[in-house]
Amino acid sequence: MSTAAAERRRGTAAARKPATMAQALTRAMRDAMAEDPSVHVLGEDVGTLGGVFRVTDGLAEEFGPQRCTDTPLAEAGILGSAVGMAMYGLRPVVEMQFDAFAYPAFEQLVSHVSRHRNRTRGTMPLPLTVRIPYGGGIGGVEHHSDSSEAYYLATPGLHVYTPATVEDAYGMLREAIASDDPVVFLEPKRLYWSRSDWNPDAPSAVPPAGRAVVRRPGTSATLLTYGPSVPVCLEAAEAAAEDGVELEVVDLRSLVPFDDATVCESVRRTGRAVVVHESTGFGGPGGEIAARVTERCFHHLEAPVLRVAGFDIPYPPPMLERHHLPGVDRILDAVDRLQWESRWTESGERAAGPGRAEGDGR
Amino acid sequence: MTVLEQRGAYRPAPPPAWQPRKDAAPLLPDASPYRLLGTGAELDPRLLRELYEQLVRGRRYNHQATALTKQGRLAVYPSSVGQEACEVAAALALREQDWLFPSYRDTLSVVARGVDPVHALTLLRGDWHTGYDPYEHRVAPLSTPLATQLPHAVGLAHAARIKGDDVVALAMVGDGGTSEGDFHEALNFAAVWQAPVVFLVQNNGFAISVPLEKQSAAPTLAHKAVGYGMPGRLVDGNDAAAVHEVLQEAVERARAGEGPTLVEAVTYRMEAHTNADDATRYRAEAELAAWREHDPIALLERELTERGELDEEGVRRAKDAAEEMAADLRERMNADPVLDPMSLFTHVYAEQTTQLREQAEQLRAELAAAEADAETTDDGQHGGQQHAQHGGAGRGEGR
Numbered sequence: 001m002s003t004a005a006a007e008r009r010r011g012t013a014a015a016r017k018p019a020t021m022a023q024a025l026t027r028a029m030r031d032a033m034a035e036d037p038s039v040h041v042l043g044e045d046v047g048t049l050g051g052v053f054r055v056t057d058g059l060a061e062e063f064g065p066q067r068c069t070d071t072p073l074a075e076a077g078i079l080g081s082a083v084g085m086a087m088y089g090l091r092p093v094v095e096m097q098f099d100a101f102a103y104p105a106f107e108q109l110v111s112h113v114s115r116h117r118n119r120t121r122g123t124m125p126l127p128l129t130v131r132i133p134y135g136g137g138i139g140g141v142e143h144h145s146d147s148s149e150a151y152y153l154a155t156p157g158l159h160v161y162t163p164a165t166v167e168d169a170y171g172m173l174r175e176a177i178a179s180d181d182p183v184v185f186l187e188p189k190r191l192y193w194s195r196s197d198w199n200p201d202a203p204s205a206v207p208p209a210g211r212a213v214v215r216r217p218g219t220s221a222t223l224l225t226y227g228p229s230v231p232v233c234l235e236a237a238e239a240a241a242e243d244g245v246e247l248e249v250v251d252l253r254s255l256v257p258f259d260d261a262t263v264c265e266s267v268r269r270t271g272r273a274v275v276v277h278e279s280t281g282f283g284g285p286g287g288e289i290a291a292r293v294t295e296r297c298f299h300h301l302e303a304p305v306l307r308v309a310g311f312d313i314p315y316p317p318p319m320l321e322r323h324h325l326p327g328v329d330r331i332l333d334a335v336d337r338l339q340w341e342s343r344w345t346e347s348g349e350r351a352a353g354p355g356r357a358e359g360d361g362r
Numbered sequence: 363m364t365v366l367e368q369r370g371a372y373r374p375a376p377p378p379a380w381q382p383r384k385d386a387a388p389l390l391p392d393a394s395p396y397r398l399l400g401t402g403a404e405l406d407p408r409l410l411r412e413l414y415e416q417l418v419r420g421r422r423y424n425h426q427a428t429a430l431t432k433q434g435r436l437a438v439y440p441s442s443v444g445q446e447a448c449e450v451a452a453a454l455a456l457r458e459q460d461w462l463f464p465s466y467r468d469t470l471s472v473v474a475r476g477v478d479p480v481h482a483l484t485l486l487r488g489d490w491h492t493g494y495d496p497y498e499h500r501v502a503p504l505s506t507p508l509a510t511q512l513p514h515a516v517g518l519a520h521a522a523r524i525k526g527d528d529v530v531a532l533a534m535v536g537d538g539g540t541s542e543g544d545f546h547e548a549l550n551f552a553a554v555w556q557a558p559v560v561f562l563v564q565n566n567g568f569a570i571s572v573p574l575e576k577q578s579a580a581p582t583l584a585h586k587a588v589g590y591g592m593p594g595r596l597v598d599g600n601d602a603a604a605v606h607e608v609l610q611e612a613v614e615r616a617r618a619g620e621g622p623t624l625v626e627a628v629t630y631r632m633e634a635h636t637n638a639d640d641a642t643r644y645r646a647e648a649e650l651a652a653w654r655e656h657d658p659i660a661l662l663e664r665e666l667t668e669r670g671e672l673d674e675e676g677v678r679r680a681k682d683a684a685e686e687m688a689a690d691l692r693e694r695m696n697a698d699p700v701l702d703p704m705s706l707f708t709h710v711y712a713e714q715t716t717q718l719r720e721q722a723e724q725l726r727a728e729l730a731a732a733e734a735d736a737e738t739t740d741d742g743q744h745g746g747q748q749h750a751q752h753g754g755a756g757r758g759e760g761r
């Protein structure tokens with residue numbers, strides 16, 4: 001394990017200002033509410049309790065129960081009411097308690113939220129944000145660990161953002177709330193407690209949400225990833241570097257809009273790509289991403305685009321989830337399978353892969 | 363005293379701090395549908411005349427719209443023949459600043475609210491989904507997924523109250539729609555939030571082919587209100603005066619901050635579900651005959667005539683006005699709407715994504731190729747389309 005990753009695990013943040021992703025998200029809502037009285041937060045337990053993950057902590061206290069509202073337990077009702085509120089000029093920020101508990105709201109999301117601007121020919125856009133804690137890795141029992149992003153990105157009219165850093169959590173949530181389009185804001189719940197020395201009083205600017213960001217430059221192959229898998233990919237890249245393989249890690253940040261330009265720029269340079277996510281491989285976002293890369297970068301590719309994804313199974317019990325979730329080893333195995341013997345596209349700039357580095361002539 | 367109590371082992375006590383949260387009795391609907399026409403009740407003749415004229419117009423609108431389906435001018439039409447009293451009263455019970463949330467069956471209500479019928483029918487014509495600006499007449503877009511518009515009405519009314527605006531939302535739904543989860547969630551939210559909303563259920567006997575007894579075991583649909591802690595009102599949906607009064611009371615009650623009301627209007631769908639449906643497969647002619655005797659326009663006409671408020675001249679005037687509307691509608695619906703294919707991409711997002719720009723370019727190139735092809739074909743030459751298409755399709759992907 002790399003030092004950085006080890007530090008992250010141990011949380012040895014002695015000298016750092018302890019800002020977690022959860023705190024950055026809270027701060028984003030707080031600042032948005034302070035700036036714009038039309039911003040309203042609603043959801044289950046978001047008021048007095050501050051949310052089951054405490055992401056809305058203090059908002060009801062500061063802005064009152066009408067701006068941060070504990071609703072009855074009914075996800076379609078929450079989102080459906082938010083639609084009406086948005087129709088009347090408010091900017092609702094809805095919290096779905098967990099990924100799998102957002103499903104009752106699916107009809108509202110698909111049949112109304114996503115297409116309202118379109119079906120009203122631009123006269124009635126819906127500026128609302130749906131925050132959804134998603135993904136596994138926190139030992140949650142059944143229905144608390146789904147990666148539901150594929151459903152959302154397959155629905156035209158929605159934006160789908162997912163931050164992987166504390167800085168992005170703040171910046172991208174602000175952008176989502178300010179957006180005149182509906183945004184499904186997927187919060188990697190296992191990164192809620194990740195830290196950085198981010199300063200809440202002077203939040204660093206981040207690129208706009210539609211832009212992918214290279215988290216770690218590399219020359220051998222590109223790891224295309226997002227949300228909870230970003231730190232895993234960085235760890236994999238760290239490990240690969242010890243073997244002389246320089247992996248580039250691209251954090252997609254937003255699945256819709258999708259930043260083809262940054263992704264393709266990276267893949268054309270490295271010639272190899274692996275998509276990494278927790279969501280199932282079959283029908284998951286990786287298939288779309290691999291297809292896009294292949295369509296656009298075919299002549300630059302030295303190997304098929306591979307996917308490292310969750311298995312095609314219902315989310316497993318927490319005692320088995322470590323076998324299901326893409327980990328460093330599975331990512332490095334995929335990197336090994338990137339046909340390093342292939343040299344049909346000669347490029348002097350391309351670094352050697354494991355095959356060449358070890359000189360075993362594979 | 364029971365044996366256990368005698369031994370002192372059992373002390374009956376209510377659960378701690380328990381008390382009923384509300385008296386249920388005042389929330390209960392009447393035992394039978396509330397009626398006004400023919401009861402000798404005092405009624406405003408001006409309102410009756412207005413209702414009458416609008417009902418006659420509404421019936422004609424229904425017939426004209428169904429005729430337009432036969433002429434291929436409407437893709438589909440869910441008729442509200444027999445339900446005109448509800449459709450019209452819903453619109454008239456609202457004030458200017460209020461909002462109407464209609465379903466697919468309620469275009470007549472939309473028209474009665476002031477929307478141009480051509481614009482109200484845009485969706486059913488196969489043109490873009492909403493033909494009017496919802497903010498212009500405060501009419502939400504027609505909603506097809508059953509009951510999903512109800513939480514919208516709650517949210518809008520709630521938002522208006524937060525902003526301190528005097529706005530009531532009236533949301534319409536069918537008897538079948540009351541089985542949907544969104545119906546339940548909307549009523550519950552409205553009651554908890556005391557939102558200024560009125561829910562109008564038009565119980566027209568059927569959800570497509572499914573009769574009410576397969577839909578609900580409730581004593582009446584209005585009784586459902588009680589479980590949410592709001593009043594339920596049961597009204598004769600073919601008695602325009604009664605529907606109007608009950609709705610207006612509910613609207614003004616909401617306006618006064620007294621919360622939501624559920625109104626069940628008992629009516630009947632006189633025509634098939636839509637022009638594409640065959641109602642003879644699931645209902646008997648005898649049932650229809652009974653309802654024909656309880657026609658909303660006939661009921662109102664009799665009342666007005668008996669009161670000396672309507673003569674042959676008045677009937678003719680109402681019919682003429684309806685004919686004029688129908689002729690205008692027919693004429694304007696007979697023109698082919700011109701839809702710009704490029705409008706497919708214009709309102710998906712506030713800002714077009716790179717991907718949609720690329721796809722728009724692709725379509726633009728296809729259209730240009732088709733046009734060029736049409737031109738060369740006119741010149742007696744062929745084969746232009748393939749070539750132009752290959753040359754023109756968008757390739758860029760820059761940000």
Ligand SMILES: Cc1ncc(C[n+]2csc(CCOP(=O)(O)OP(=O)(O)O)c2C)c(N)n1
Pocket residue numbers: 467506507508535536537538539540566568569570631635
């Ligand atoms: C969620 C949903 N399920 C099914 C349908 C298909 N559908 C359209 S109308 C209808 C019957 C609705 O009956 P009711 O609520 O009584 O209204 P009515 O048509 O009688 O006005 C059905 C099943 C739909 N539009 N939406």
Ligand SMILES: [Mg+2]
Pocket residue numbers: 536537538564565566567568569570
């Ligand atoms: Mg019905």
